[in-house]
Amino acid sequence: MNEPRTQFGRSATTTATGAAIDQGLRQYMLGVYNYMALGVAGTGVFAMLLASNEALMLQIAGTPLRWLPFVGILALGWFAPKVIMSGSKVAAHAMFWVNAAFWGVLISTMLFAFIRADAAQEIYRAFFITASVFGAMSLYGYTTKKSLSGWGSFLFMAVIGLLVAIVLNALIFQSTMLSLITSSLVVLVFSAVTAYETQMIKNMYVEGAGGNDRAAIFGAFALYGSFATLFIHILNILGIMRE
Numbered sequence: 001m002n003e004p005r006t007q008f009g010r011s012a013t014t015t016a017t018g019a020a021i022d023q024g025l026r027q028y029m030l031g032v033y034n035y036m037a038l039g040v041a042g043t044g045v046f047a048m049l050l051a052s053n054e055a056l057m058l059q060i061a062g063t064p065l066r067w068l069p070f071v072g073i074l075a076l077g078w079f080a081p082k083v084i085m086s087g088s089k090v091a092a093h094a095m096f097w098v099n100a101a102f103w104g105v106l107i108s109t110m111l112f113a114f115i116r117a118d119a120a121q122e123i124y125r126a127f128f129i130t131a132s133v134f135g136a137m138s139l140y141g142y143t144t145k146k147s148l149s150g151w152g153s154f155l156f157m158a159v160i161g162l163l164v165a166i167v168l169n170a171l172i173f174q175s176t177m178l179s180l181i182t183s184s185l186v187v188l189v190f191s192a193v194t195a196y197e198t199q200m201i202k203n204m205y206v207e208g209a210g211g212n213d214r215a216a217i218f219g220a221f222a223l224y225g226s227f228a229t230l231f232i233h234i235l236n237i238l239g240i241m242r243e
Contacts, residue, residue, distance in 0.1 A: 028205045028216060029142070035220030039100045040227060046104035051111040061109060069105040076102065077225065084218045092217045099221065103228045110235055119242060126235035133234075134227050137191045141198030148196045155196060158189045180240045183233040190233075194226045 051057060060066050080095040114123055141148065162185055169178045201219035209215065 025202065025205050029202065029219075031213070031216035032201060032219035032223065035096070035217055036224045036227065039096060039220060039224045042097070043100045043104040043107065043228065046101060047108040047111055050105060050108035051115060054112070054116075057109060057112040060105075061112075066109060069102040072102040073099065073106065073225075080221065081218060084214055084221060087214075089213055089217075092214045096217050096221050096224075100224070103224075107228070107232060110232065110239075114235070114239065119239070122238045122242060123235065126231060126238050129234050130227065130231040133187070133191055134194055134223075134230060137194040138198045138223065141195035142202055144195075144199070148199045151192060151196045155189060155193050158185075159193070162186050162189060176240060176243075180237060183236045183240075186233040187230060187237070190226050190229050194223065194230075197222045197226060 076095065076099045080099060083095050084092040111123060114120060162182055165178070165182050166186075169175055169182065197219075201222065204215060204219070
């Protein structure tokens with residue numbers, strides 16, 4: 001008589017624990033996406049303000065200053081995650097918003113070029129496409145039962161290779177065709193990165209490493225970078241096709 005009640009008790013406990021994890025996971029992921037949305041909105045406003053200043057944009061475009069946000073983003077990509085996960089909440093917020101500011105400066109030069117060419121509609125088109133691609137791939141990463149951990153090494157090498165190709169093209173080749181090819185590959189690779197990162201962020205919570213504000217900021221930091229990268233290269237593709 002005791003055994004059925006024991007099994008029932010275990011089943012009820014397991015169900016309750018699963019429900020608690022599901023609720024906590026939803027709240028955690030909502031926090032990640034909320035932080036990311038705030039970062040994207042802040043970057044958009046900052047980038048548009050900079051792009052509206054023609055004198056500043058021309059000064060940045062004509063000097064080595066145009067490389068400063070790019071270098072800053074790469075540097076933060078290496079050490080900011082450690083600060084976010086092991087430092088204070090204030091430090092985590094600082095890393096996130098400094099990163100968003102660097103992206104804002106980087107994006108502003110592209111926005112200025114499109115606005116000056118009377119092609120502002122392409123900016124909104126690129127944002128809509130980016131949001132659609134990002135949303136679909138993030139949803140896939142969140143819902144798939146397939147482990148995407150095996151993608152990590154390939155995606156890392158692909159990102160490094162594309163980064164080298166982009167820098168070489170900007171400094172040496174300056175080829176429109178190569179720019180179109182690399183941007184197309186970046187969109188494909190970072191679509192996969194978005195799914196991979198979403199599953200990684202979800203697993204952090206399931207494995208007990210998530211669930212706090214700093215973990216949510218870390219997740220937003222990772223996904224924000226993928227979103228911004230997708231936007232820049234989709235905008236670049238639209239600009240090249242328009243020409």
